[in-house]
Amino acid sequence: MADPVTARLALPLLATGQAGKEWTHNEALALVDLALQPAVQAIGLNAPPAAPAPGQSWIVGPAPSGDWQGRAAALAGWTASGWRFVTPGDGFAVWCLSSKRTAVYREGLWLEGDVAASRLVVDGLPVVQARGAAIAEPAGGTGVDAEARRAIGDILAALRRHGLIAG
Known part of the structure; x- marks a missing residue:
C-alpha cells in the first residue's frame, strides 16, 4: 500500500501506529517550506546548480538531467x-x-511575467479594461486639420501597439 499523502501537494501524512513519525512530519514541513510563498532563483534550468544553498529553489526546465531527471516543470528546492x-x-x-x-x-x-486579468485598477480607478473596439481613422477637412489628423493617428497607433484597442 502506498504511503498516504495530501491530495494537492502530496505532502506525507502520518499513519496510525507509525514508527518514526518525526521523519514523515519533517518531510512534510520541508515540502511546505518549499511550496509556501516560493521564491525561485531562476526558471527553466535543466541541470541542478553545482553548489546550491539550503533554502534555494528553481523551476526545472523541460529536459532535466542529473538529480532533476524526470522532474520537468517541478519546483526543486535544496535542503540539508x-x-x-x-x-x-x-x-x-x-x-x-x-x-x-x-x-x-x-x-x-510556466508563464513568466504574464498577467491574466479582466482589468487593472490603480488607486481604486480602473485604468485598463477589456480591449475596446477599433476606432476609425479621422478623415476630411483641410489645413490645420491635417496636423490634428496626424496627431490623432499617432495616438491611435500607440493605443493599438499597447493592445488597448483593436487594429
Whole structure:
C-alpha cells in the first residue's frame, strides 16, 4: 500500500501506529517550506546548480538531467538532506528572483511575467479594461486639420501597439 499523502501537494501524512513519525512530519514541513510563498532563483534550468544553498529553489526546465531527471516543470528546492520536489498544479505561482517577475503555472506551462486579468485598477480607478473596439481613422477637412489628423493617428497607433484597442 502506498504511503498516504495530501491530495494537492502530496505532502506525507502520518499513519496510525507509525514508527518514526518525526521523519514523515519533517518531510512534510520541508515540502511546505518549499511550496509556501516560493521564491525561485531562476526558471527553466535543466541541470541542478553545482553548489546550491539550503533554502534555494528553481523551476526545472523541460529536459532535466542529473538529480532533476524526470522532474520537468517541478519546483526543486535544496535542503540539508538533498533535493525536494513539488509538482505544480494550475494556478501555482512563484516569484523569480533573477527576473524579478511572477511566474504562474497554467495548462502545463510556466508563464513568466504574464498577467491574466479582466482589468487593472490603480488607486481604486480602473485604468485598463477589456480591449475596446477599433476606432476609425479621422478623415476630411483641410489645413490645420491635417496636423490634428496626424496627431490623432499617432495616438491611435500607440493605443493599438499597447493592445488597448483593436487594429
